[in-house]
Amino acid sequence: MTRATATLLLLAALLLAITLLPPREPEGPLIRTRLLMGTVVEIRIEDTESARYDAAVTAAFAEMAAIERRMSPHLPQSEISRIAAATGTVGLSADTAEVLQLAHDVAEASNGAFDATLGQLIRLWGFAEGEPRLPTEEEIAAALAGDGASRLMIADGRVAKVVAPLAIDLGGIAKGYAIDRAVSVLAAAGVRHASVNAGGDMRLLGDRSGRPWRVGIRHPRKSGDILATLQLAGKAVVTSGDYERVFELDGVRYHHILDPRTGYPARGCQAVTVVADRAALADAVATAVFVLGPGKGLALLESMPDLEGVIVAADGNVSVTPGLRGVLEWP
Amino acid sequence: MTSSAVDPLRLEAERRRIFLALFSALAIALHTLEFLLPSPTPWFRLGIANILAVVALFLFGGRAAWSVNMTRIVVASLFLGTFLSPRFFLSLSGGILATAAMTASRRLAGEGIGPVGVSVLGAAGHVIGQMLCAWLLLVRHDGIWLLLPLFMLLGVAAGLVNGLAAGFLLDVLRKSPPFAVGGNDE
Amino acid sequence: MAVNGFWRRLTRLDRIIVMLLFALCILLFIAVGMRPPGRSVRVTAEGATLFTAPLERDRTAELTGPLGTTRMEIRDGKVRIVSSPCPYKVCIGMGDISHAGEIIACVPNRLLVQILGDEAEGKGPGYDLLSR
Numbered sequence: 005m006t007r008a009t010a011t012l013l014l015l016a017a018l019l020l021a022i023t024l025l026p027p028r029e030p031e032g033p034l035i036r037t038r039l040l041m042g043t044v045v046e047i048r049i050e051d052t053e054s055a056r057y058d059a060a061v062t063a064a065f066a067e068m069a070a071i072e073r074r075m076s077p078h079l080p081q082s083e084i085s086r087i088a089a090a091t092g093t094v095g096l097s098a099d100t101a102e103v104l105q106l107a108h109d110v111a112e113a114s115n116g117a118f119d120a121t122l123g124q125l126i127r128l129w130g131f132a133e134g135e136p137r138l139p140t141e142e143e144i145a146a147a148l149a150g151d152g153a154s155r156l157m158i159a160d161g162r163v164a165k166v167v168a169p170l171a172i173d174l175g176g177i178a179k180g181y182a183i184d185r186a187v188s189v190l191a192a193a194g195v196r197h198a199s200v201n202a203g204g205d206m207r208l209l210g211d212r213s214g215r216p217w218r219v220g221i222r223h224p225r226k227s228g229d230i231l232a233t234l235q236l237a238g239k240a241v242v243t244s245g246d247y248e249r250v251f252e253l254d255g256v257r258y259h260h261i262l263d264p265r266t267g268y269p270a271r272g273c274q275a276v277t278v279v280a281d282r283a284a285l286a287d288a289v290a291t292a293v294f295v296l297g298p299g300k301g302l303a304l305l306e307s308m309p310d311l312e313g314v315i316v317a318a319d320g321n322v323s324v325t326p327g328l329r330g331v332l333e334w335p
Numbered sequence: 336m337t338s339s340a341v342d343p344l345r346l347e348a349e350r351r352r353i354f355l356a357l358f359s360a361l362a363i364a365l366h367t368l369e370f371l372l373p374s375p376t377p378w379f380r381l382g383i384a385n386i387l388a389v390v391a392l393f394l395f396g397g398r399a400a401w402s403v404n405m406t407r408i409v410v411a412s413l414f415l416g417t418f419l420s421p422r423f424f425l426s427l428s429g430g431i432l433a434t435a436a437m438t439a440s441r442r443l444a445g446e447g448i449g450p451v452g453v454s455v456l457g458a459a460g461h462v463i464g465q466m467l468c469a470w471l472l473l474v475r476h477d478g479i480w481l482l483l484p485l486f487m488l489l490g491v492a493a494g495l496v497n498g499l500a501a502g503f504l505l506d507v508l509r510k511s512p513p514f515a516v517g518g519n520d521e
Numbered sequence: 522m523a524v525n526g527f528w529r530r531l532t533r534l535d536r537i538i539v540m541l542l543f544a545l546c547i548l549l550f551i552a553v554g555m556r557p558p559g560r561s562v563r564v565t566a567e568g569a570t571l572f573t574a575p576l577e578r579d580r581t582a583e584l585t586g587p588l589g590t591t592r593m594e595i596r597d598g599k600v601r602i603v604s605s606p607c608p609y610k611v612c613i614g615m616g617d618i619s620h621a622g623e624i625i626a627c628v629p630n631r632l633l634v635q636i637l638g639d640e641a642e643g644k645g646p647g648y649d650l651l652s653r
Contacts, residue, residue, distance in 0.1 A: 204653035212649060215563055215573050215637065220648030233648050243652040277652055335647075379614070421628060444534055452535035455542055469626075478624035478635055481556075482615065484549035491542045502530050 034058065038065045041072050041179050042132075043203030047186065050197035050213040060193030064186035064200070071185060074100055075178040077123060077171070078132070088123060088171040093164040101161045103174055103181050103284065108158060110177075110288040114304055118292035119264035121156050122147075123171025131260040132175070136251040138258060144267035180242055180287025183207045187283075200283075204243060207283040211237035216331070224275035224316050231275075231322070232314065233333045240283035244290040245275035263295050272297025272318055278305070279312040279328065289313075298323055354514075355391065355399055359406040362387040366411040381493045384411075385457060388434065389450050389501035394514060397438035404434045421473055425465050432464030433457040450505060451498030458494025462486045556620040559636030562600045564593065566631050576600070576619070576636070586630030593634060600634060602627065 034054035037046045047064055049057045074097055077084045083100045096104070107120035124147040126132060128139045139147075155166040174181075179202050186200045187207050198209040199217060208217045216235040223229035224245050234241065246269070249260035263270040276294040280286035289311060293301035298317035305313045305325050312327040324332060366384040384407055392400035408430045412418040417426075437457040440448055466486065470479050508514045531539070564572040564584050572582050576598045584591045589606035599617040605627055612627035612634075621638020 199650055201650050204651060206650055206652065208650075214565060215561070217650060218648040220651045222651055222653035230648065230651075234652075241650075241652045245653060248653075440538075447532060447534045448538070449530070449532040449535045451531045452538040455535075455539050459542055469628075473626070473628050478622045479626065481553050481618075481620070481623045484546055484553050487542075487549060488546040491539070491546060495539060498535075499530065 034061065036061050036065075040065065040068050041076070041182060041202060043179070045186075045200070045202045047190070048199045048201070049190070049195055050199075051195055052213070057190070057193060057195050060190055060195055063193070064189040067185045067189050068182040068202075071099060071178065071182040075103065075174050075181075077173050077175075084123075084172050084174060087163060087165070090165065091168055093162045096158075096161050096163055098161065099181070099185075101158065101163075103177055104156070104158050104163060104172070106181075106284055107174065107177050107288060108156070110285070110292055113308065114289075114292035114296060116264055117295040117300075117304075118176060118288050120174055120177060120288075121170055121172055122262060122264055123173040124169060125262060125264075125267055126173045126175065127171070129258075129260070129262065131249045136249070136258065136260075138253050139267075148264070148267050176244075176291035177284055177288040179203075179205055180207075180240065180283035180285070183240065183283035205241070205283060205287060207240040208236055208238055221277050221314060222275070225320070230335050231316065232335065234279065234328065235331045235333065236279065239279050239281065240286040241277060241279050242283060242286040242290045243275055243277040244294045246273070246294075247275070261291060261294050270295040270297070273301065274316040274318060274320065276301065276316070277314040281310055285311075351395055351399070355395065355402060358387045358391050358399075358403050359410075362403050362407040363411045363414070366407050367414050370411070370415055379489055381496060382458070382461065383497060383500070385433065385454065385461075386497050386501045386504060389437065389454050389457070389498065390504050390508065392437055392441055392453060393450060393501075393505055394508070397442060400438055401434055404430050424472060425468050428468035429461040429464040432467075433461035436460030449498075450501040451495060454498030454501055455491055455494035458490040458497070459487065462490035553620070553623075556622060557638050558598065559619055559621040559623070559638045561637045562593075562595060563635050563637055565633045565635070571632075584632055586627070586632050588630045591627055591630050591632055600625070600636065602634070605630060 034049040034057060035046060037044055039045070045065070045068060047061050049061065051057065073079060073081070074083050076082045077088070079085060083094070083096055087094050104120065107118070110118045111120065125144065128143055128147050130136045155170050156172070157164045157166065183200045183202055183205065184207060187198070187209050190198050190200070190209055196210045197213045200207050200209075204222070206219070208219075211217065216237050219234045219236055219241050220230040221232050221234065221243060222245065223231040224247055227247070244261055246257070246259040246261060251258055259269045261270050262268065273294045276290050278286040278290040278293065280289065289304070289308070290313070293304055293313060293315060296304060298315045298321065301315055302323055302325065305311050312325045314328065314332070315323045317323070362384040365387070369380055369383055385404070387407075388400045388404045391403045408423075408426050409418070412420075412423045412426065417423045434457070436459065437453045440456045441453055444452070462483070466479065466483055470477075559576055561573060561575045564582070566584075566586055571584055574580060574582065574595060576595060579596045581592060581594045581603065584593055591605040591607075591612070592603040594601055594603045599619040601617045602612040602615070602625055605612050607627055607629035609629070612625050612630075612632070615625045618625055618634070618636055621636055623636045625634040626632070627634075
């Protein structure tokens with residue numbers, strides 16, 4: 005009987021051991037981050053055997069860094085700095101020409117609500133330098149007089165300024181473009197499931213290995229809360245919010261999304277999230293819609309194919325384009 | 336008169352061989368029959384053919400049980416046209432673990448364990464063998480183990496029924512002269 | 522009487538084994554039942570995703586494998602196979618699944634239906650990435 009009992013216990017233990025075996029741990033995603041373009045860029049590979057794409061991630065970061073070197077207004081050797089310093093025409097790399105062309109197109113489609121030639125105005129407000137200040141009306145008028153999308157001519161990879169002091173700031177588009185290029189590098193290396201997230205502006209490559217990516221949209225007034233969640237695959241998502249860079253003076257909040265028509269922060273929206281195929285387009289359009297305000301902004305989103313978005317108006321009202329109805333979840 | 340000329344040991348061995356062949360044939364028939372019977376739950380079978388392996392184990396020992404079950408699984412799969420199909424490997428892995436559990440328990444517990452105990456342990460082994468095979472070869476997903484409770488419950492219930500049937504069969508057979516003598520062990 | 526007769530045929534060890542195995546079954550059922558409810562269902566074929574959907578909304582889906590079309594139903598947060606071209610209908614016999622990690626496999630038609638739970642979301646907050 006003792007031997008029998010021992011057998012029994014052994015069998016029972018065996019059965020239990022088999023049932024309680026820990027589930028095989030699936031290989032995790034490859035996640036790497038790097039500081040680029042003034043923000044934290046995270047690249048996440050969800051393919052099986054993600055580790056073998058390490059070199060591709062390095063190449064994607066290098067691509068983004070190269071674009072930053074060309075397009076940053078803060079680096080003296082960048083093409084953007086050379087345009088600001090130039091008086092005549094400036095030869096451009098294919099990248100910069102492409103971004104300027106896209107900026108021009110969005111400026112036209114939005115009646116100038118998006119404007120990549122606000123370099124002077126943006127420097128005046130000092131958001132990028134981290135020391136924002138309230139300019140005088142005369143300063144703003146002077147800066148606006150020197151800027152404006154129509155004062156830049158782009159042709160055959162060269163750019164010419166109509167007004168000499170004109171300065172370009174690609175802050176509302178270059179980050180998106182860099183994200184797109186990083187995704188291209190990953191895709192060319194055979195990656196099929198990835199995300200490139202530059203400080204909350206992102207593009208997705210494929211789905212998240214078998215299920216859609218769940219992209220949370222930050223609530224513009226309750227930090228830490230989610231306004232809604234989007235289930236997406238292979239799309240770019242960019243949000244422009246009035247909470248990103250802010251200062252307060254005499255009880256008035258001033259944020260960094262400037263209306264090119266007034267020179268002051270746009271007041272129509274709290275936040276705009278745009279979903280598009282390309283991050284560069286989503287980036288520029290998010291800024292344009294924010295400046296246009298909820299009414300015209302929604303019209304702009306609906307006027308362009310494959311553009312979807314969520315607009316939180318200044319009064320907190322949320323509007324959503326019809327194309328997002330199937331993929332948007334409220335918390 | 337002539338029988339006295341035959342070596343009794345050889346006679347015993349021949350008798351075993353014939354009965355084992357009969358058992359195997361019967362097991363194959365039951366296996367095939369059960370497979371062909373219409374059932375509301377085609378994925379669940381009682382496994383009545385295992386009754387023969389249990390009986391063989393008690394009458395002729397562990398090696399006999401192995402030969403009945405392995406012969407049955409291979410030959411029946413040839414009859415059914417499932418040889419080397421996924422279904423065959425499920426059946427084979429279940430059969431191996433079931434027979435291993437049955438012979439091991441009989442060897443370790445000896446007379447302390449009866450046909451029901453052997454049959455129930457065999458059923459549990461069968462379920463685990465099939466699940467392991469499905470997990471390793473067919474589905475390759477850990478979620479399959481969530482089905483274990485259901486399969487285990489059904490398997491143990493079936494093992495209980497088969498074990499009782501094997502007990503009755505053993506009682507009947509032991510009353511007939513050819514089985515009345517002869518050891519239980521190998 | 523008859524049941525009593527059956528029971529008496531068992532040796533003491535037989536009875537212990539039977540009871541232990543049934544107890545094991547109950548434990549296994551409890552262990553499985555305690556798993557968190559799922560959030561969504563995913564259907565894959567040979568590793569490729571054919572279909573995903575949240576469990577909240579009732580719907581049916583037609584999934585195509587090498588044998589033909591398998592119909593799957595989501596109702597009241599549970600997923601089951603309604604019809605299948607496979608010969609043994611094992612997948613239909615597997616019944617409902619609703620807990621995270623549970624699966625229905627239709628091996629002949631090469632379909633794997635699985636329930637995904639919160640833990641599959643990677644992070645606690647219910648999103649993978651935050652747009653801000």
